[in-house]
Amino acid sequence: MSLAVRFSEYGATDVLRVVDVPPPTAGPGQVRLAVRAAGVNPIDWKILHGHMSQVMPLDLPGGLGSDVAGVVDQVGEGVTAFSVGDEVLGASVTPSYAQSALADPAALVAKPASVPWEVAGTLAGPGITAWEVLGKLKVAKGETLLVHAAAGGVGTFAVQLAVDRGVRVIGTAGEGNHEQLRSLGVEPVTYGKGLAERVRAISPQGVDAVLDASGRGEIPDSIELAGGPARVLSLVAFDAAGSGIQIHMSEPGAVGPQALGDILALIEAGRLRVPIQRTYPLGEVAAALEVSESGHLGGKLVLLPA
Structure with a gap:
């Protein structure tokens, strides 16, 4: 038994x-x-x-x-x-x-x-999801990515994968997680009212793409900061689908082993914790x-x- x-x-x-x-x-x-x-x-x-x-x-x-x-x-x-x-x-x-x-x-x-x-x-779950959504957002070296719930399950993987690719990452989180995010190469900002202003204070030009793993109502600010909905993707804000943002439904399929291989290589190299x-x-x-x-x-x- x-x-x-x-x-x-x-x-x-x-x-x-x-x-x-x-x-x-x-x-x-x-x-x-x-x-x-x-x-x-x-x-x-x-x-x-x-x-x-x-x-x-x-x-x-x-x-x-x-x-x-x-x-x-x-x-x-x-x-x-x-x-x-x-x-x-x-x-x-x-x-x-x-x-x-x-x-x-x-x-x-x-x-x-x-x-x-x-x-x-x-x-598997958060790692493959993070790997997939960065591909959907087409984030590239030199761009700025905003990640909501950056210290969460998917966020922790997404920010490190992005930083490793040469992307500037701004991450929203509670103040208790800011030091951890800094240790991962992320510029932390506190979520909640006034978020857009806090992001613009460190990135006046806005951001190139947004990953929302939070679902706390950040979509309007995200669209504003990204200059439109095309490169805003949410894992949880299904009610915002009509705004034109991307909604991610995970279907790892054949990409799972490739994503896990990439993640394991970074862990073994000491570049992902x-x-x-x-x-x-x-x-x-x-x-x-x-x-x-x-x-x-x-x-x-x-x-x-x-």
């Missing part, structure tokens, strides 16, 4: 249970992982609360999590990319808040020995999700199921 987080109805964290279940069996074209780390992301508590039930309906009882790092312990028919014993990271097809999960080898990459498990388990705020055993999943939902994090939250 294998431990897994399950819930039979949408609700608060008190509906979660850690239960013994039979480990899944790798089917054709799949591998099974002994999960070593699973990243905690905002979408997980949104799914739990039922906020995503219209677009991502679950057949309850269900589980949570897709970011994963682990050791291949079973290989399905036709799989040649990985073997039993390989250490990998990426996205799972069954919930990763568990000791055992299935994955498509095409959504995995080898885990470098130098990358800790807790870091490896956080990379993934701050970890805290790790939790599987039995403390409720606490991890409650901290995630509280916001204003200084790093990633990670479950360590083993």
Whole structure:
């Protein structure tokens, strides 16, 4: 048997249970992982609360999590990319808040020995998203990018990827995260009323592009600062689609391994850091999700199921 987080109805964290279940069996074209780390992301508590039930309906009882790092312990028919014993990271097809999960080898990459498990388990969702949206915004060396929620999950990756490409990055965050952003090469500004004026104080000409990972109503200011909506992209402001901005819906597909490869290369070279705020055993999943939902994090939250 294998431990897994399950819930039979949408609700608060008190509906979660850690239960013994039979480990899944790798089917054709799949591998099974002994999960070593699973990243905690905002979408997980949104799914739990039922906020995503219209677009991502679950057949309850269900589980949570897709970011994963682990050791291949079973290989399905036709799989040649990985073997039993390989250490990998990426996205799972069954919930990763568990000791055992299935994955498509095409959504995995080898885990470098130098990358800790807790870091490896956080990379797929926010890392691939950040990599994708920078491509959509076509940010180039010498340009100025404004990132809302720059210290958040996607923001932390986006700002570092952009800085590494020679982009000037201005990031909005609470004052408690300003020093961390400076350490990443970002010029921090406080979010909230008067944001546009604070950005113009350090960038009078405005900005070339905007990534909104916040959803706190910054879209009008973002359009003004970018000189129009064409190069403003939001991950969360779906109600602003009519303004002409880009709305990103993540569909990693074939770009996942390429994005993860780029990110891992930067981590190994010491040019990208993934701050970890805290790790939790599987039995403390409720606490991890409650901290995630509280916001204003200084790093990633990670479950360590083993």
